[in-house]
Amino acid sequence: MKRETISLALNSLDDRHITDTAVFSPERIQCSPERIVYMKRKRIVTFALAAALMLVLGISAFAIWGIPRFTGTHPMPKTAEYTNLYALPEIEKDVGYPVTVPEHFSNGYAFSMLCVDGEAVFGESYEVLKEYYSVHVTYTRDGEPDLSLSLSPVLEFESISEAPVRTPSEQRTVSGVTVDLNRDHYKLVPEDYEKTEADLEREAAGHYYISFGSDQIEEREVAFADFTLDNVSYTLMDMAAKEASLDTLAQMAGEIIEEAKA
Amino acid sequence: MTDEEIISLFFERSEQAISELAAKHGKAVRRIVRNILSDEEDVKECVNDTWLGVWNSIPPNRPDPLRAYVCRIARNLAAKKYHSNTAEKRNSQYDFALEELAECIPDRSTVEDTVAAKELTETINRFLDTLSYEDKFVFMRRYWYADSLSEIAAMAGMSYQSAAVRLHRVKGKLKKELLKEGVPV
Numbered sequence: 001m002k003r004e005t006i007s008l009a010l011n012s013l014d015d016r017h018i019t020d021t022a023v024f025s026p027e028r029i030q031c032s033p034e035r036i037v038y039m040k041r042k043r044i045v046t047f048a049l050a051a052a053l054m055l056v057l058g059i060s061a062f063a064i065w066g067i068p069r070f071t072g073t074h075p076m077p078k079t080a081e082y083t084n085l086y087a088l089p090e091i092e093k094d095v096g097y098p099v100t101v102p103e104h105f106s107n108g109y110a111f112s113m114l115c116v117d118g119e120a121v122f123g124e125s126y127e128v129l130k131e132y133y134s135v136h137v138t139y140t141r142d143g144e145p146d147l148s149l150s151l152s153p154v155l156e157f158e159s160i161s162e163a164p165v166r167t168p169s170e171q172r173t174v175s176g177v178t179v180d181l182n183r184d185h186y187k188l189v190p191e192d193y194e195k196t197e198a199d200l201e202r203e204a205a206g207h208y209y210i211s212f213g214s215d216q217i218e219e220r221e222v223a224f225a226d227f228t229l230d231n232v233s234y235t236l237m238d239m240a241a242k243e244a245s246l247d248t249l250a251q252m253a254g255e256i257i258e259e260a261k262a
Numbered sequence: 263m264t265d266e267e268i269i270s271l272f273f274e275r276s277e278q279a280i281s282e283l284a285a286k287h288g289k290a291v292r293r294i295v296r297n298i299l300s301d302e303e304d305v306k307e308c309v310n311d312t313w314l315g316v317w318n319s320i321p322p323n324r325p326d327p328l329r330a331y332v333c334r335i336a337r338n339l340a341a342k343k344y345h346s347n348t349a350e351k352r353n354s355q356y357d358f359a360l361e362e363l364a365e366c367i368p369d370r371s372t373v374e375d376t377v378a379a380k381e382l383t384e385t386i387n388r389f390l391d392t393l394s395y396e397d398k399f400v401f402m403r404r405y406w407y408a409d410s411l412s413e414i415a416a417m418a419g420m421s422y423q424s425a426a427v428r429l430h431r432v433k434g435k436l437k438k439e440l441l442k443e444g445v446p447v
Binding site: 022210 | 292293327329330334337338344360363379382383386387390395398399402406407417418419
């Protein structure tokens, strides 16, 4: 069909479709299975930032031999919240993998809350391919922003995923384990924001992400430390990163690794 | 200023209506036009023609929602400019978007173009009603607003890969829908 005809047809689409999609409205999302993972993080981060982080974590969708796969929240029987770690043995039994969650770190950060969430990998027709539990922990320290630690099992799909692998800002070997360290800049902007030349240059340089949909421009530095231990993926995250954040996260990663080996 | 107040200014034939309209919906209009036309002079001309088009059509029209109405005028003008401008190189977001969509829509050159377009509009309107919100968002932003996939991914808080997979899946569904309606694909 001629491009002009297709263009003509598109021009006449109903107003409601145009209006519905003028701005992305998460509240219109029904309970579709690929709903953004870690929605519970809303407790500690704004939705917009969580959404922005998803861009980088790249865990919402991937493909294997061209076949799409999605990860998302999924109803599971053992989801729960804990305000202490007394139940850790039961939690490990429920989630089915070792959970190394220190109560205190040497830098003063202390355990505050732990959530067990249900998640799944879905196929192209939203059929459940694999169910699993993820664990999200919040650490607090007086006068400092909270840090979070997330755990999930390494999925067999991940090793053959076609999702692009990004280059970490830095990679260190801590207690014999490779830790990927990333410090990223997030710019949350209103829907009608137009990227500047500087934005485009910084995006091309990497570790700079723009997320549309916030009420006003908000900029954040976020640091991550990612590592794998006993076939479990660990992600430490500091959403108010400073110069020393990567060192701090690397040190905390080391303490988790040492505790797991003990 | 609310859309109702802006429309009232148009009915009063106050020139302030244009400046208020541009202040409230100008960025959205420029974004669509810029996605379709790559030449900045064409963009400016098309945006100005949009304001003129709105001025000439309100009254008698009293559109609700106003933004969709204004964006539609802008998109129509930009698309016409694009297709009539033979010097336009085929490298805009709009061109890529049309190219993609043409892959799943058959050539029905024997049918009168306007009739074919009307039928296609009706099919796509019905098809959009069957989609999840995220799928509809990805489809509309790509093919109506002519946004790039990376922009769509950023707006929806998806990874680029997720947006690409969704779009691929939605195009497959559209193709099936066209087949179901007896259109040879």
